[in-house]
Amino acid sequence: MSLVMGIDQHRAQITAEWLDTVTGEVSRARVRPADRAGVRRFLARFAGQQLEVALEATTGWRFLVEELRAVGAVVHLAEPAETAALRGNKRRAKSDRADARHHRELLLAGRLPESWIPPDHILDLRARVRLRHTLIEQHTEWQQRIQAVLYHHGCRQRRRLMEGDGRDWLAAQPLPETAREQITVAMAMIDALDVQLAPLTKELCAWARRQAGCKALIHAYYGIGELCAVTVMAELGDCRRFQNSRDAVRYSGLDVTVYQSDRHRAPGHLSRQGPPALRWALYEAAQVARRPGSPDRGYYEQAAERLGGNRACLALARKLLKRCYHTLRELGDDALTPPVEQPQPGPGSAAPRPASSGSPRSLEATTTNQRADVLAA
Template sequence: MINVGIDVHKKRCQACLKDEKGRLIEELNIPNTTEGAEQLASMLTTYGEAKIVLESTGNLWIRLYDTLNQHAPTFKVVLANPNKTRIIAEAKIKNDRMDARVLADLVRADLVAESYVPNHEIREQRALLRKRRSLVNDIVAVKNRIHNQLDKYDLQPHYSDVFGKQGREWLRNLQLPPIERTILDVNLKQLQSLEESVQAITVKIAQEAIDRADVKLLMGFTGIDYYSAMLLLSEMGPITRFPSAKKLVSYAGLAPGIRQSADHTVHGRITRDGNKYIRWILIEAAQNASRFDPKLRPFYLRVAARRGHQKAITAVARKMLVSIYHVLKRQETYHGQRDELLERKINRLQRTVDSSLQAE
């Protein structure tokens, strides 16, 4: 059994091989390409069994991780959580070679804090759902630029929605200086292109969501539609990997920070160390649930009276995630579900899927 630590970078990877007693066998520097990954995997098979650890850095690890996993059943490949691999972050001497050596020692001693690695299907779902969020943010940015142009010339639209049908017609016919007119036309074209892209992705998400029972369970929550449900499910992965609701809350970064001193324990702001996508979508959902959910509205009002709106919203998001955990774990309906609201959500989902079939 050999122990392999690999420090992954954009163009190259530094690998360190050590035996079971921690003695250095070999050090390698390979290109972070498909060919480089194949060569490393082939070389490592000559040693038989191997425990291999990579440090997760963005998406740079994916190619190498998949190649090593596919190449030999005798490999145990783990992905180290960089936030918990403190020994590397705090090292006084830092370079790729030293990092790879430390990783090899950690995996040899079974001291690696592992990151969850979703399967290929979940990774693809995450990419699609995250792309939609990114495009929606781009739409907001373009709309803000258009609003800034209108403010610059003190132009006030006579429509409640300047980006509705009549509002856009008004924007297209605005008399502006030539350069400003060109900029506005570019912004309007960009806006239309982004909206078409969002619609295409939304249809794809709806098609994947329509037959999923777990999606419909989560749609029973006020503030959660099929997009929110799909995002939560892809970011969480199998609910069985969390031994408790507390672990899931911590994974999402919604657990309050704790400071202890002598006999005092102080609960502070949320840690924000976890999955930012789960945290974001639940905070969005909590804004709605705090107003309309029959179970969560009274809870929100109690917390808001003592601690203010934002902390109350965070508390609602945390409470929702605990309920989501139990709903998925037990495969049961959310106790605050409003059947008429769920029916409207499912009908909207069905219409989105049907519209794509008609377009074909």
């Protein structure tokens, strides 16, 4: 390497510091405004040179990586929390210039804690998965607000208010004008979210049916449906980056924290240091995998006796994640390949039949998983 650079990016400005390893000269620059055009002008001077760059995996890293690679740079994406921890416990002056220098020094010393940079199609898939998860959370929040308003005014509890005669029942409740307005707005927001969710869900399910890694998960494990499979694929990505399945569990945030000193041990809780969409998908899969007829029913019952139903589902979610890790790791590069485009049938030709795995249990589980995905939505 001839040039080693550290970058600290923010919405208003980007600070860069680089070292010429041949001459020992250190240079600095500040890019303002911090947009693609400004970054492109700044990087033009490095075209054709040997350049290695370290930057944190914070908001805005994607376009920076794209522009850096366009000039031939080797990019290293740093994990923010671990990078900050390497500063030590002493209180030192902190500035954008100091952060850029910190990234450069860690890269030069070979101590930079790196994050995986997914290919573009996985990044796009991850964005859609997280968008759907956000819409689902908002959908749930508005439903909870309706339930809170009803209880606040003494109405009896009723579930599935948006289905069947639920809307008629809501309209018949004796509510004051303000409460009626709250419920009307909430129902309008739910209807608007449903309009956005329907095509997005259809697109993700179609992606899962045509992608090798997702199909392997769907046909292998009871509880993993199309939406769960595509979420696991998007968030886990290349499982070869994890040393073992425990690292994958830790990445998901489903691991139980430990704080122990001498004979004192605090009760553990979920770390939740990972993608929320991945935890949601695995927990929904565990809810299906605990049903009678599932191969994991016995494991769930044993865990429920010791831990209770909720914690047993979390234990089952961790087990499903470990299985997904091994399956995707064994697939190697095939696990990340983009989905195969299906040819459009010509006029008068029959539509292609869906591929069958030949396993009755796999087909039955797939149907069950699809129904579970619909219920989860």
